[in-house]
Amino acid sequence: MLEDTQQHCCATHSTTINTHIKYVFGPESSQKAIFDNIALALIDDLLHGKNGLLFMYGITNSGKTHTMQGTTQEGGVLPRCLDVIFNSLGDLQAKKYVFRPDRANGMDVQTEADAMMERQKKDLMPLTQRTTSTPRRKEKEDFSNIVRVPDTTRVNGLVEDNMYSVFVSYVEIYNNYIYDLLEEMPDTISAKFSSQNKGVGNDPNALSLPSKSLREDSNHNMYVANCNEVEVKSADEAYIVFLKGQKQRKVAHTKLNTESSRSHSVFNIRLVQAPLDPAGEEVLQDKNEICLSQLSLVDLAGSERTHRTKTSGDRLREAGNINASLMTLRTCIELLRENQTNNANKIVPYRDSKVTHLFKNYFDGEGKVRMVVCVNPKAADYDETTHVMRFAEVTQEVQIARPSGPKFETGLTPGRRRAHQMYRKMLEQEGTPRASLPARPAVITLGPPFPALQMNDPNEDVISNLLSFLAEREKRRNILDSERLRKEEAFRLRLQEFERETEAVRAANLDLQKEVDRYKKKVRIFENEKENINRGHGEAFRGLQNELAEKDKKLQKEMQERDKLRLALKGVQQSEKERWEKEMGKRVKANKMEYENILWVKNAQLDQLKQIVCGSGSGDVLPAEEDQVMQEVEEPAVRPKTKPTLNRSQSPPPKRTAPPVKVRHRRSRSTSNAVWVDHKPASTLNTETVLQPVGPKKKKTVNTPSVKDLKNTDNYMVTHQEEDSKGEVETRIYKADVLTTRGGGRSVQFTDVEQLKTGSPTNSPPTGKESQMKMERLEAKRS
DSSP: OOOGGGTOOOEEEEEEETSOOEEEEOTTOOHHHHHHHHTHHHHHHHHTTOOEEEEEEEBTTSSHHHHHHBOSSSBOHHHHHHHHHHHHHGGGBOOTTSEEEOSSSOEEEOOHHHHHHHHHHHTSSOGGGOOOSSOOOSSOOOOTTOOOOOOOOOOOOOOTTEEEEEEEEEEEEETTEEEETTSOOOSSOOHHHHHHSOOOBSSTTOOOOOEEOEEEOTTSOEEETTOOOEEESSHHHHHHHHHHHHTTSBEEOOSSOTTEEOSEEEEEEEEEEEEBOTTSSSBOSOGGGOEEEEEEEEEOOOBOOHHHHTOOTHHHHHHHHHHHHHHHHHHHHHHHHHHHHSOOOOOOOGGGSHHHHHTHHIIIIISEEEEEEEEOOOGGGHHHHHHHHHHHHHHTTOOOOOOOOOOOOOOOOTTHHHHHHHHHHHHHHTTOOGGGOOOOOOOOOOSSOOOOOOOSSTTOOHHHHHHHHHHHHHHHHHHHHHHHHHHHHHHHHHHHHHHHHHHHHHHHHHHHHHHHHHHHHHHHHHHHHHHHHHHHHHHHHHHHHHHHHHHHHHHHHHHHHHHHHHHHHHHHHHHHHHHHHHHHHHHHHHHHHHHHHHHHHHHHHHHHHHHHHHHHSSSOOOHHHHHHHHHHHHOTTTSOOOOOSSSSOOOOOOOOSSOSSOOOOOOOOOOOOSOEEEEOOTTOOOOOOSSOOOOOSSEEEESSOOHHHHHTOSEEEEEEEEEOTTSOEEEEEEEEEEEEOTTSOEEEEEEEEEEEEEOOOSOOOOOHHHHHHHHHHHHHHHO
8 A cells, every 4th residue: 555645546365375265445544454365364364383485575665565564554564564463462471682693594482581681691781881792873763752553453362371572683685685684883884794785775875785695404494594583572672673774775766656665675574482381480491392383474565667767877777686585486486387387397496596596485385375465546556557467466476385383292281371360369379479489380270260259249140150160170180180090090000010010020130140150160170270370370380481591692692692792893894805915916016117118118129120121121131230139128228229340231229118297188169159057066176178169158057957047048068077997097078959848948968068077198218227127027027
């Protein structure tokens, strides 16, 4: 229904999904009539442990929000639901903080003492000591001056032996994101949420709230994670919570509506009920006995066409998300109807929208679903209204199974709350302090209390009523007595049977005990025999152990002596070996020198003979000349060589067999003009030869090359020196090309090697004294 200031007539159409009952309300219908026909049955289900869902559906500017909220003089569906709930509960409500949300869509229960401590901590704490995780608003709204007309309707039939508590939460679905409207604004908020969740609210300076996620609890029910749930104890307190959340809801001005809802709002009412303990004083401390029921009041945003609302920018994006979510809702309803009518098994796309995903459990049969379809009789809205009514017609054909309500069968005595109250009141009247009151035992009543015995009218039949009451009471007593006797007899029979079974078990136990004693005696005999055997074996074992220890000592001593002897022999062997090695070295050196001298003498003689033969020109040699040659050969170092006195051609002087200088080496071919990296280790020695390797002109000498050194060059050379078997220094220069690898690195590929060798002359002439000694040894051998 629209507000009266708009002066529009409207009709509200309500349909119940899974029934064919329809209610049509005109503009003259009151909010009370709409509530009684639509929402009162949902309240009754909520109080009896069943879930409910109520949708407000329609195009924009059709009166959905007004039907949900109403005015202060004539409240809508939501405030009347709160009034009826708390009117029905009355004194059956539990104290605050007895029930606590477990943050997983469930409830925990705690004792009255713990709840009192929490109340003192949170409610009775001074304002100066209170700390909150988020700062409060600078300007706090005051809703205490709101005056409204409450609804006085109440629902009967509640379980009096249960304790009840009401929790409310308020969320909105904006641009397919879920926000908690009861969450207080922080001073600073992440830019991530600000950019994604930017919207327009009633407060132009308001910041965006962080979005929430959907989760599934242990019973496969969907819920909003980390959502604030407020425990309320009156309808006014719950309505104030709703108004606080309404201040943060996204609304905006469009061409068709001055305050158009830009989001889907969901106001959840959760009723928690649990049975009392056997004394009827506190809630039973068993989480499994807690019953949770929920009523969700959903105010859907209206579908709209952009060519009529003239929206752009953020309003256009909001309209697109609203229409998409409503289209997903229609698709889910149509697929449900198709699956039921055609016996199909198509997948319902609940996850395409947060609205359908949040309430998919209701469509699967977890509660009653009702929809209020609001229409606007304006001619310009005819096409959109037609689509809305067709969708409402489709919803009537969907059948959803309704689960049965919970049954509180705890096995405890009914009426224990009232009996506990009467018992307390009686003891207080007698003067017993309340703190010292004992726990009340279970009470069996004989029926209702006595009727009024005061006679106000002579014609009043008080005596007959009293007689009938007493007769009924006596009848109840007789029934209870007979039932007591029957139960006593049954108990006596069971007790006798139990005693017989006990006697049989006792007799069997005696037989077993005798057998056990017999086995114990055998065990003791065997243990004594075992001890005797162990004692004899122990002495023999100790003797063997002592003998083995003595032999181990002897063996260890022999091993030590053997090791000493081995070390001594090894030292003698080593010293003898060194002595023989020295002696053999001296002998080898002496033999080597002797053979070298003999070889040198023979070479000298051959040279002299060669000179004589080459110089004479003929084969005839005189005796005198032969003696002169022999003398010159035998004494080459005593007297200088002179020309022969005979008239023969002069022989050339003997040639020296060893060069006067060191062997020359060829030049290095490292004469390239490219840039080279010369890797020359720090231990490289200079050869000091006449010829030196000529390296490239452009080179960089390093001791240890790095990747940086090879980065800007294409040539590489490394110098390596080693000593050969003759003790000469051999130098090798390895050349390589530096190539670029596929991975962007550098690799070295060797292409050439140059070898330089440094050595001394191989044959040096002996001195004169050495030559004379060699000649004497040669003559001695000849003779």
